[in-house]
Amino acid sequence: MAEVLVxxxxxxxxxxxxxxxxxxLARSFGEPAAVFLGAPGTYAKAKDYLAQFGAAKxxxxxxxxxxxxxxxxxxxxxAGLVGTASPAAVLVAATADSREVAARIAAKIDSGLIWxxxxxxxxxxxxxxxFGGSTIVTSKVTKGVPVVVVRPNATAPEAAPGTPTEQIVxxxxxxxxxxxxxxxxxxxxxxxxxxxxxAQVVVSGGRGLGAxxxxxxxxxxxxxxxxxxxxxxxxxxxxxxxxxNQVGQTGKTVSPQLYIAVGISGAIQHRAGMxxxxxxxxxxxxxxxxxxxxxxxxxxxxxxxxxPQLTSEIEQRKAG
Amino acid sequence: MNIVxxxxxxxxxxxxxxxxxADKTVxxxxxxxxxxxMDEYGVEEALKIKEAHGGEVTVVTMGPAKAVETIRKALSxxxxxxxxxxxxxxxxxxxxxxxxxxxxxISTLSPDIVITSSEASDARGGVIGALLAERLGLPQxxxxxxxxxxxxxxxxxxxxLADNGYALVxxxxxxxxxxxxxxxxxxxxxxxxxxxxxKKPLTTLSAADAGLDAAxxxxxxxxxxxxxxxxxxPRSSGTIVKDEGDGGTKVAEFLAVQKLI
Ligand SMILES: Cc1cc2nc3c(=O)[nH]c(=O)nc-3n(C[C@H](O)[C@H](O)[C@H](O)COP(=O)(O)OP(=O)(O)OC[C@H]3O[C@@H](n4cnc5c(N)ncnc54)[C@H](O)[C@@H]3O)c2cc1C
Ligand SMILES: Nc1ncnc2c1ncn2[C@@H]1O[C@H](COP(=O)(O)O)[C@@H](O)[C@H]1O
Numbered sequence: 001m002a003e004v005l006v007x008x009x010x011x012x013x014x015x016x017x018x019x020x021x022x023x024x025l026a027r028s029f030g031e032p033a034a035v036f037l038g039a040p041g042t043y044a045k046a047k048d049y050l051a052q053f054g055a056a057k058x059x060x061x062x063x064x065x066x067x068x069x070x071x072x073x074x075x076x077x078x079a080g081l082v083g084t085a086s087p088a089a090v091l092v093a094a095t096a097d098s099r100e101v102a103a104r105i106a107a108k109i110d111s112g113l114i115w116x117x118x119x120x121x122x123x124x125x126x127x128x129x130x131f132g133g134s135t136i137v138t139s140k141v142t143k144g145v146p147v148v149v150v151r152p153n154a155t156a157p158e159a160a161p162g163t164p165t166e167q168i169v170x171x172x173x174x175x176x177x178x179x180x181x182x183x184x185x186x187x188x189x190x191x192x193x194x195x196x197x198x199a200q201v202v203v204s205g206g207r208g209l210g211a212x213x214x215x216x217x218x219x220x221x222x223x224x225x226x227x228x229x230x231x232x233x234x235x236x237x238x239x240x241x242x243x244x245n246q247v248g249q250t251g252k253t254v255s256p257q258l259y260i261a262v263g264i265s266g267a268i269q270h271r272a273g274m275x276x277x278x279x280x281x282x283x284x285x286x287x288x289x290x291x292x293x294x295x296x297x298x299x300x301x302x303x304x305x306x307x308p309q310l311t312s313e314i315e316q317r318k319a320g
Numbered sequence: 321m322n323i324v325x326x327x328x329x330x331x332x333x334x335x336x337x338x339x340x341x342a343d344k345t346v347x348x349x350x351x352x353x354x355x356x357x358m359d360e361y362g363v364e365e366a367l368k369i370k371e372a373h374g375g376e377v378t379v380v381t382m383g384p385a386k387a388v389e390t391i392r393k394a395l396s397x398x399x400x401x402x403x404x405x406x407x408x409x410x411x412x413x414x415x416x417x418x419x420x421x422x423x424x425x426i427s428t429l430s431p432d433i434v435i436t437s438s439e440a441s442d443a444r445g446g447v448i449g450a451l452l453a454e455r456l457g458l459p460q461x462x463x464x465x466x467x468x469x470x471x472x473x474x475x476x477x478x479x480x481l482a483d484n485g486y487a488l489v490x491x492x493x494x495x496x497x498x499x500x501x502x503x504x505x506x507x508x509x510x511x512x513x514x515x516x517x518x519k520k521p522l523t524t525l526s527a528a529d530a531g532l533d534a535a536x537x538x539x540x541x542x543x544x545x546x547x548x549x550x551x552x553x554p555r556s557s558g559t560i561v562k563d564e565g566d567g568g569t570k571v572a573e574f575l576a577v578q579k580l581i
Contacts, residue, residue, distance in 0.1 A: 070489055071460045100450035107454045112543030131337040136552050143543035179459025180491045188485035243502055250501045258580045294555050297574045301563025309568025314581055
């Protein structure tokens with residue numbers, strides 16, 4: 001069986017759930033080979049996780065050159081592995097960083113690229129929702145080794161414990177790939193809540209909240225549900241919430257089991273980032289708000305009454 | 321500073337978009353088209369850099385004949401000149417072919433800074449910036465919410481969006497910059513700008529003029545293909561309830577019935 005290269009998505013070595021999803025997907029049509037790229041010493045934190053989710057092989061590339069420059073070094077290494085491993089496909093998570101790496105890989109190996117797949121058959125036919133989800137297409141790569149960028153939550157991760165063989169990659173990065181140097185990383189938002197793109201439940205706040213401090217209402221509701229917190233662009237532009245939490249066309253795309261929109265009108269650009277959510281609940285005082293056209297459950301009312309009541313009701317049900 | 325900014329004409333955000341029934345490419349004929357909204361931020365940033373450091377802004381687009389409307393808009397915002405790559409042979413190009421074609425045109429312009437925006441709203445690839453950096457062999461300064469150019473040291477520093485904050489990324493000119501919509505507030509074309517745009521230099525290139533191999537671009541050169549296309553199943557229309565003082569409880573009941581709590 002041919003290898004399927006899976007680019008490991010991680011934060012300082014801690015794997016993201018989407019990595020398990022990609023390994024599960026890879027197993028449906030080949031032998032999952034995880035590609036771990038990171039700073040020296042970070043692989044140790046990912047090792048057990050990759051074994052747990054069925055990596056048959058792990059390519060380990062640790063170097064300061066990988067973590068220290070934008071995009072190009074990662075693409076160079078993966079393209080090199082494609083040359084030696086002749087994989088059936090390369091699977092990459094649909095995160096801002098990795099989709100750019102995927103594109104560069106495709107260019108280097110002269111292969112087709114598919115982005116934002118929500119499903120992938122063993123024949124490598126991908127499903128994509130386009131035009132803000134109004135049209136569903138299936139597509140496939142017709143040239144080279146398919147590079148497929150897969151959305152988080154596209155597959156349910158399944159454990160398949162094993163003992164992968166490890167192959168240490170000799171990292172030699174060309175000077176050309178060391179153009180965009182990362183000189184500092186600044187943490188602005190550390191919440192302890194789940195990752196927005198991976199969360200099973202997302203509670204988002206919009207302009208209807210009226211002020212930054214009212215996001216506490218959204219956070220409290222989110223915490224009773226173990227949810228991530230999102231925001232509309234109106235809310236991030238106003239500085240009420242970090243832009244990293246923006247959901248929508250130019251923010252994150254989320255696809256949780258449950259999405260609760262609080263004081264959000266449901267503009268087309270917001271919708272583009274959340275409409276594949278399984279269940280959508282909206283709280284908005286304007287009965288004409290577009291969000292009610294696609295919400296599964298819409299509550300027309302003042303969020304300042306509804307949200308605290310909802311939060312305490314959930315708390316009570318959990319306690320009882 | 322020699323600045324190139326890419327712009328793309330796309331179906332209007334509010335238009336009902338569809339794929340062409342025959343070749344499953346984006347139907348650009350039967351809808352109103354506009355400049356990709358994100359590209360307004362790219363043009364604005366190009367103009368800002370020019371205003372701060374001097375130089376010239378060249379707009380580059382690849383698209384059908386009517387994409388010239390989008391070029392006019394960029395020129396009326398204040399760009400100096402434009403190159404329009406337009407040829408039926410380019411119809412159906414995928415991101416890889418598009419980036420190769422744009423790179424070919426852009427390299428003849430010897431830019432110090434190439435600016436793209438983070439995403440076009442039609443196919444939402446968000447990959448052209450990275451691909452141009454790859455093809456041109458230039459540093460990739462994408463996902464930028466802030467750009468600082470230092471002509472004295474010939475360097476550019478950006479704040480690149482990250483999951484929990486941002487990364488400070490630095491490179492020496494020439495570079496490819498990709499901007500996100502947090503970066504600035506695009507200006508509106510003035511009446512004077514609109515009049516002036518009509519007289520600004522515009523070069524139209526065919527694929528052959530640009531030195532492109534017809535087999536490597538367009539539908540013929542595409543490395544992926546759409547197999548099937550159908551409208552998404554309509555969302556079953558939801559329940560809308562008016563708050564009578566027990567709205568929060570009602571929502572909780574709904575969530576409980578759905579086994580979501
Ligand atoms: C290029 C571009 C990219 C964009 N990208 C994004 C994106 O990624 N994400 C995004 O979200 N937007 C994006 N937008 C912006 C988008 O068009 C909307 O402007 C934005 O989503 C509106 O945010 P909102 O719903 O919070 O605000 P509004 O549209 O102002 O809606 C606020 C809602 O709150 C309700 N409300 C007010 N008070 C209360 C109350 N007390 N109780 C209950 N309800 C109340 C109001 O009835 C209203 O419906 C983009 C726009 C452009 C041009
Ligand atoms: N055909 C094109 N002509 C000019 N610029 C383009 C074209 N396609 C994409 N771009 C640029 O690349 C950015 C990102 O596009 P994309 O990767 O297609 O989402 C766009 O906003 C444009 O600035």
